[in-house]
Amino acid sequence: MAQYIGALDQGTTSTRFMIFDRAGHEIGRHQLEHRQIQPRSGWVEHDPSEIWENTLKTIAVALADTGLAPADLAAIGITNQRETAVLWDRLTGEPVAPAIVWQDTRTDYLVARLDAALIQDRTGLPPATYFSATKVQWLLENTPGLLARAEKGEVLFGTVDSWLIWNLTGGKHLTDVTNASRTMLMSLSTLDWDDELLAIFGIPRAMLPEIKSSGEIYGTADAALPGVPIAATLGDQQAALFGQTCFEPGEAKCTYGTGGFLLMNTGTTPVRSSHGLITTVAYRFGEAAPVFALEGSIAACGSAIQWLRDQVGMFETSADSETLAASVDDSDGVCFVPAFSGLYAPYWRPDARGAIVGLSRFHTAAHITRAALEAISYQTRDVVEAMAQDTGTALDALQVDGGVTANALCMQLQSDILGVPVSRPVVAETTALGAAYAAGLAIGFWKSLDELRANRHEDRRWQPSWSAERRAGGITRWHAAIDRTLDWVSVS
Numbered sequence: 001m002a003q004y005i006g007a008l009d010q011g012t013t014s015t016r017f018m019i020f021d022r023a024g025h026e027i028g029r030h031q032l033e034h035r036q037i038q039p040r041s042g043w044v045e046h047d048p049s050e051i052w053e054n055t056l057k058t059i060a061v062a063l064a065d066t067g068l069a070p071a072d073l074a075a076i077g078i079t080n081q082r083e084t085a086v087l088w089d090r091l092t093g094e095p096v097a098p099a100i101v102w103q104d105t106r107t108d109y110l111v112a113r114l115d116a117a118l119i120q121d122r123t124g125l126p127p128a129t130y131f132s133a134t135k136v137q138w139l140l141e142n143t144p145g146l147l148a149r150a151e152k153g154e155v156l157f158g159t160v161d162s163w164l165i166w167n168l169t170g171g172k173h174l175t176d177v178t179n180a181s182r183t184m185l186m187s188l189s190t191l192d193w194d195d196e197l198l199a200i201f202g203i204p205r206a207m208l209p210e211i212k213s214s215g216e217i218y219g220t221a222d223a224a225l226p227g228v229p230i231a232a233t234l235g236d237q238q239a240a241l242f243g244q245t246c247f248e249p250g251e252a253k254c255t256y257g258t259g260g261f262l263l264m265n266t267g268t269t270p271v272r273s274s275h276g277l278i279t280t281v282a283y284r285f286g287e288a289a290p291v292f293a294l295e296g297s298i299a300a301c302g303s304a305i306q307w308l309r310d311q312v313g314m315f316e317t318s319a320d321s322e323t324l325a326a327s328v329d330d331s332d333g334v335c336f337v338p339a340f341s342g343l344y345a346p347y348w349r350p351d352a353r354g355a356i357v358g359l360s361r362f363h364t365a366a367h368i369t370r371a372a373l374e375a376i377s378y379q380t381r382d383v384v385e386a387m388a389q390d391t392g393t394a395l396d397a398l399q400v401d402g403g404v405t406a407n408a409l410c411m412q413l414q415s416d417i418l419g420v421p422v423s424r425p426v427v428a429e430t431t432a433l434g435a436a437y438a439a440g441l442a443i444g445f446w447k448s449l450d451e452l453r454a455n456r457h458e459d460r461r462w463q464p465s466w467s468a469e470r471r472a473g474g475i476t477r478w479h480a481a482i483d484r485t486l487d488w489v490s491v492s
């Protein structure tokens, strides 16, 4: 058998192809950013063709840089930004519209009309612009002739995993159950598309992909990787949970990328949240029982840093945020709530918008940047609290990963604000690693979950240093700042 497994990680900001060996060590990678297209306030789009072109380039360069051939890969796994909706023409394979990205809020008026109890009960998701269903509905209602073509099966829908599999295999229309669970169209009890939901959103079944498990051979990649089996697909947050080897109920991780996502494995029984969390599918291998997770999704995490960098111009690179924030001892009472797309978990307030409060003439870019790092940590604390209330178990440490965890100050603040240790693994690219692990397990490259667990090694651990009084004061001020962001826009 070939000695390596590949992972294609198509994230909100960038696309990367990574290659791992049997010990879970990274052998090589290539990564390319794509454009964040924001034609109007609240709209966020990606160009599906650009994403596909970047996919081909990252695969080619990663192979060239490592001197490997496709035949050296035993399989690849795919992992992707979730919820983002892509529609394309079945005959030409061309996108029929820009992809509507998970952060996009243009469909808030459609969400406001939904029966929240029905949606939540059927899908495990609180109705929100975040999920795919209203994005597809919006495209069908606002593109002349599209609905008629979709009804005839001429126009297809998929989340980004489906788009990539379609292109990699030359025309298979599939998704996996973790991605399907984010569309707001799948029943959590049948794990199939739900006819009543399809009717509510006006989405023809003919345009939907077939729902497969997260780990099985879907086909071989004829483009870019001739002959290599595609053996796993998971949404990126579920892949990170898997890559962090959270295989047992109660094990959790938090990934800090463009958004922030805390997932806890809840075993083979879905746990319903009473505190603003999502019930989602964590993974399923073949016909085995599905494993579920509780998730706290935070809309803006690294994107708050990107915003200060790109829109406001406070620093040159994301890494500079750490140096700038470290130049002051604290945020001196400044709070930054990056509710750019409203607030997700545990608040689910589409009417909220971002705010920086507590400013005086004394404050500088350093205080605001430090407040952004604190906000990432306070938002995470809010979902950790909700998780503790739902499960009755408090976390005794937090496993972290994702781009923002390169920021040691942010991780120290996270430990201070949570009051528990924060642990980052040696392989911080746990999303890609999780997709590789799932693919490797599906083809027998790795034999057991225990073998994968033995590969996890801690790189760095941060210990809490704040007094309980300081922590309590910070949390009170954070919640006061949250209150000031609410009721800012009308969503009906």
Ligand SMILES: Nc1ncnc2c1ncn2[C@@H]1O[C@H](COP(=O)(O)OP(=O)(O)O)[C@@H](O)[C@H]1O
Pocket (backbone or CB within 6 Å): 011, 012, 013, 014, 256, 257, 258, 259, 301, 302, 303, 304, 305, 306, 318, 319, 320, 321, 322, 402, 403, 404, 405, 406, 407
């Ligand atoms: N040193 C850093 N400090 C703070 N934020 C960072 C740092 N490095 C990267 N980021 C942020 O991390 C995000 C990218 O993380 P990544 O895990 O690649 O995200 P995604 O999967 O969403 O594309 C960006 O928003 C970037 O601004």
Ligand SMILES: O=P(O)(O)OC[C@H](O)CO
Pocket (backbone or CB within 6 Å): 010, 011, 012, 013, 080, 081, 082, 083, 102, 235, 236, 237, 257, 258, 259, 260
């Ligand atoms: O691209 P990321 O890592 O920010 O993840 C995006 C999530 O999948 C959205 O639900």
